[in-house]
Amino acid sequence: MAYALTQNIQLEKINLIIEHAHFYPYRVEEKTLLFPNCLFLHIIRNPKDSFYSYYKRYTQLNNGTFLPEHWLYILESCIYGINDILKYNSETFYKTILLEDLHISPTKTLNYLTEFLEISHHKSLFESTLDGIPYITNSGVHQNISGFSQEITRSKYHQEFTQTDICFIETLTQHLMKLKNYPFESSEFMSKKQLLKYRFKLNVCGFKV
Secondary structure (H helix, E strand, C coil): CHHHHHCCCCHHHCCCCCCCCCCCCCCHHHHHHHCCCCCEEEEECCHHHHHHHHHHHHHHHCCCCCCHHHHHHHHHHHHHHHHHHHHHCCCCCEEEEEHHHHHHCHHHHHHHHHHHHCCCCCHHHHCCEECCEECCCECCCCECCCCCCHHHHCCCHHHCCCHHHHHHHHHHCHHHHHHCCCCCCCCCCCCHHHHHHCCCCCCCCCCCC
């Protein structure tokens, strides 16, 4: 309402409000109470790629330095979102799509999305824009990519993550990986004690127990 007043927008003429929350979908239950007809769309990617993307982004922004608070933020961002996916995955108002599907099969995935969101299919859906301006990704891993690209789906975490790092991530995200059929690389998961002892080296690429 405050935004509408500053922009001279008549709210009674608005049929659809979209919130782009670039974080985990918090307060789902509260939002469904306030907006009974609301829909949630959650984009998922391979958890190992998500961890690596966050990691690369932080090291680039901080001249190669990776601090404990960065690691905690990554854990919070990834794990909290997974909890919501597991909780609401079967609800009709909550849908998930895989980032990999969006880039590998954009037409099929967008058809699914338009049906769920009850919007018309338009050619603009295949254009990568932000407020009408061509958008180029600022990913820490994939640079200068605009629109759909299978390059986004190519994993690069093996370049710096050790097998122990991978095992740690797979242990934490195992329920989501099973739900969405992401392949595992670890023969067994870490115990709770091993997870708690997990440490990483500062200013060094890759984490070690």
